[in-house]
Amino acid sequence: MKAIRSFAIGRLSAVPLSGGRFSAGLIFGSALLCLQVILIIFAPMIAPYSPVDADPLNVLKAPSWAHWFGTDVSGMDILSRVIYATRINLLISVTAVAAAFxxxxxxxxxxxFYRNTVSTLVMRVFDFIQSFPVFVLGMALVSVMGQEIWNVAIVLAVLFVPMFARLIRAEVLSLRDRPFISAARCSGATDGTIMFKHILPNAITPAIVQISISIGMAILLTAGLSFVGAGVRMPTPEWGLMVANGAQQMILGVWWAALFPGLAIVFSVLTFAVLGDALKRFSEPASRGEE
Incomplete structure (x- = not known):
């Protein structure tokens, strides 16, 4: 993912707009995101065929005018499945990251904010969760809960919660002893007021930036779980599942069945990687003309 992001953003320069300074990466990432949103909303009108109807008479057909991306081993149109899979993969990823946030x-x-025994215990739980490889733990949890779309989203949310919690905790620890917090205490502000009015607005920016990057990671994990047979199941259109099925046919020279869903994964991860990096740069004080 880091290689994809570094290749994409390179040395994109800042472009001044009326609302301030927006990086070219932010504009580019937003455009890619809009394209995916269009595919999600208008999939029934864009896809030329049903994504789940098999056609035994058109098994493993090469790309042509009738089937732009060819067909798979069941005769299903790959272009239609790639378009509809945008819904599935982004639904799982966005839902999981939003819940984790x-x-x-x-x-x-x-x-x-509260450094006590409970806080220490919660951190040890997070340490335990993060001590396992994310992908391995994800496979184990999905296997226990069942290979359904919402179960995959729940598992990914559980895996991402420690990341957001640690990120916010680090920001809070750097802010809780600042002079403006001491001033709020002296003025009689309650702990709740201090946390949600004074600390959270100053600590939330890194977590918001992390959302975009985490969605890209969730897309990779979703596709990876399906690729090894631990994610969603056929005939659900899902990129990782399509790559896994297509890879079995590559020895026969059927390259298109795995190539196009693989490119869709790269495109989607690229979108959120570029967008996340651009948001990070835009959130920095120097990018807004602040000293």
């Missing part, structure tokens, strides 16, 4: 941010805020 909603749960992880308050936890990080609390364990960063």
């Amino acid at each position: 909603v749960v992880g941010v308050p936890i990080g805020l609390l364990i960063g």
Whole structure:
């Protein structure tokens, strides 16, 4: 993922717009995201065929005018499945990251503000979760819960919660003893007011930037789980599952069945990697003309 991001963003220069300074990467990433949103919304109108209807008479057909991306081993149109898979992969990834953000941010805020036995215990739980390889733990949890779309999203959310919580905790620890917090205490502000009015607005920016990067990671994990047979199952259109099925046919010279869904994964991860990096640069004070 880092290689894809570094290749994509390179030396994209800053472009001044009326609302401030926006990097070219932010504009480029937003354009790519809009394209994917269009595919998600208008998939039934864009896809030329049903993504789940098999056609025994058109098995493993090479790309042609009838089937631009060819067909797979079941005779299903690969272009249609790639388009519809955008819905599945982004639904899982966005849902998982959003849930992890909603749960992880308050936890990080609390364990960063209150340094006590409970906070230490929560951190040890996060240490335990993160001591396992993410992919291996994801496979184990999905196998226990069942290979359904929502189960995959829940598992990914559980894996991402510690990341958001740790990120917010680190920011809170750097802010809780600042002079403006001491001033708020002296003015009689409650802990809740200090946390949610004074600390959280100053600590939330890195977590917001992390959302975009985490969605790209979630897309890779979703595709990886399906590739090894631990994610969603046929006939659901999903990029990793399509790559796995197509890879079995490559020895026969059927290159298109794995190539196009693989390119869709690269394109989608590239979108959020570029967007996340651009948001990170834009959030830095220097990018806004601040000293």
